[in-house]
Amino acid sequence: MEDYELKSILESLLFVSTEPLVLDQLFRVLALEGQEPVDRGQVLMILQKLQEEYREMGRGLQLVEVAGGYQLTTRPEHAPWIKQLHTVRTASRLSRPALETLAIVTYRQPVTTPEIEAIRGVDCSGVLRTLLERRLIKIVGRKEAVGKPMLYGTTQEFLQHFGLRELSELPPLKDLEEVTREYPDLAEVGQVPVEE
Amino acid sequence: MTPELKTFQREQEEKYRVQLPVFEGPLDLLLHLIKQNELNIYDIPIALITNQYLEYLDLMKSLNLNIAGEFLVMAATLIHIKSKMLLPLEDQEEETEEEDPRTDLVRRLLEYQRFKHAAEGLAWREEVWRDVFRRENQPIEQAEEEVVLSEVSLFDLMEALQTVLARVPKDKVLEIIPDELSVRQRMSQMMEHLEKIDGSIFEALFEEERTRAAVIVTFLALLELIKLQLVTVQQIKIFEAIWISKAPECKEVMDSEV
Numbered sequence: 001m002e003d004y005e006l007k008s009i010l011e012s013l014l015f016v017s018t019e020p021l022v023l024d025q026l027f028r029v030l031a032l033e034g035q036e037p038v039d040r041g042q043v044l045m046i047l048q049k050l051q052e053e054y055r056e057m058g059r060g061l062q063l064v065e066v067a068g069g070y071q072l073t074t075r076p077e078h079a080p081w082i083k084q085l086h087t088v089r090t091a092s093r094l095s096r097p098a099l100e101t102l103a104i105v106t107y108r109q110p111v112t113t114p115e116i117e118a119i120r121g122v123d124c125s126g127v128l129r130t131l132l133e134r135r136l137i138k139i140v141g142r143k144e145a146v147g148k149p150m151l152y153g154t155t156q157e158f159l160q161h162f163g164l165r166e167l168s169e170l171p172p173l174k175d176l177e178e179v180t181r182e183y184p185d186l187a188e189v190g191q192v193p194v195e196e
Numbered sequence: 197m198t199p200e201l202k203t204f205q206r207e208q209e210e211k212y213r214v215q216l217p218v219f220e221g222p223l224d225l226l227l228h229l230i231k232q233n234e235l236n237i238y239d240i241p242i243a244l245i246t247n248q249y250l251e252y253l254d255l256m257k258s259l260n261l262n263i264a265g266e267f268l269v270m271a272a273t274l275i276h277i278k279s280k281m282l283l284p285l286e287d288q289e290e291e292t293e294e295e296d297p298r299t300d301l302v303r304r305l306l307e308y309q310r311f312k313h314a315a316e317g318l319a320w321r322e323e324v325w326r327d328v329f330r331r332e333n334q335p336i337e338q339a340e341e342e343v344v345l346s347e348v349s350l351f352d353l354m355e356a357l358q359t360v361l362a363r364v365p366k367d368k369v370l371e372i373i374p375d376e377l378s379v380r381q382r383m384s385q386m387m388e389h390l391e392k393i394d395g396s397i398f399e400a401l402f403e404e405e406r407t408r409a410a411v412i413v414t415f416l417a418l419l420e421l422i423k424l425q426l427v428t429v430q431q432i433k434i435f436e437a438i439w440i441s442k443a444p445e446c447k448e449v450m451d452s453e454v
Contacts, residue, residue, distance in 0.1 A: 096220070162325060
């Protein structure tokens with residue numbers, strides 16, 4: 001298949017997709033019967049070209065790698081206008097207790113409720129329920145211990161919510177000596193940090 | 197009718213209680229006190245911290261806030277540590293080094309601090325990604341909202357309350373029993389007031405109150421409005437004043453529920 005054809009098809013696929021498209025999915029879809037088999041390297045290259053084009057040509061869309069796949073999204077700078085449409089709803093921010101609990105699950109997964117509560121020093125069942133409902137965490141199994149407590153871990157939804165390609169993209173936990181304010185002012189953030 | 201209002205009405209006969217689920221917790225309070233007093237976490241003056249901690253619990257009690265068991269356990273822990281540190285040093289016959297009684301607590305505080313920092317990182321990422329939209333960005337509904345004082349913590353509000361209380365003479369009646377009706381009335385009044393003006397600083401909401409009881413009622417009304425998400429609370433960093441304003445798009449909610 002010609003590059004331009006492939007690019008066009010990929011763009012269509014990315015457009016209709018509500019979830020990030022994983023490479024395997026793309027290859028499967030492209031391997032239509034009767035068509036010539038698609039070269040994986042070619043697909044990857046075209047995706048990168050698409051990414052570049054969107055960025056360099058100042059298009060209103062961007063192609064991001066998130067949750068292990070590719071997704072078309074809008075540019076953050078356009079948020080004010082998009083919100084005016086009122087047809088999109090921004091997800092509500094997570095509360096501080098929710099974020100703290102989520103941080104523990106993220107860095108300590110798989111982890112049980114008592115282990116989480118030992119760190120926060122408070123009951124976490126309410127927060128955990130909220131996080132489960134929002135599908136940011138899920139039950140990944142049971143611990144081989146008394147009572148067989150449930151183990152929690154983060155989800156794909158979690159990766160999407162925080163714009164992560166994969167968990168390793170997160171910074172490591174800090175030692176206390178390094179715990180200083182190092183997150184820049186949100187006002188300075190113009191671009192989405194996931195850069196290609 | 198929201199679940200919060202059902203709870204509210206159920207407690208009509210009893211003393212008015214404000215239930216704030218998932219309160220930040222004793223470790224959070226301790227870290228706050230340490231920061232506020234600019235203490236060295238590796239060498240906490242236990243007597244000072246214990247006193248301030250207990251003062252806070254007293255304030256919470258007088259507001260009829262539900263004090264979770266964990267707070268009381270921590271209070272006992274602090275008192276225990278304090279007493280251990282007051283014991284005279286053992287004779288130096290035995291070389292055994294007694295572990296500093298604060299060690300375990302400090303370890304827990306540091307561990308919690310690490311995750312608080314990690315949570316900040318997540319919050320930052322979340323904020324950036326909220327402005328990025330994908331096809332069919334799923335609106336995620338939360339069944340029961342926790343109290344979200346995102347920019348201003350309950351502690352900040354309580355500190356501000358202490359300042360207001362300080363300039364009001366103590367009531368002759370020792371126990372304050374704000375009844376549900378007066379709190380609800382105050383809630384309506386406050387909303388009407390905030391409707392007329394764009395917003396108000398915290399202190400200004402208490403200008404009319406002459407008694408301790410009145411101040412408490414006003415404060416409870418404010419907390420309930422926050423919980424129902426009818427008002428937003430923000431802190432203007434430079435002046436550290438707390439700003440209260442009507443939450444956007446809440447008019448319909450107000451009419452049907454209060």
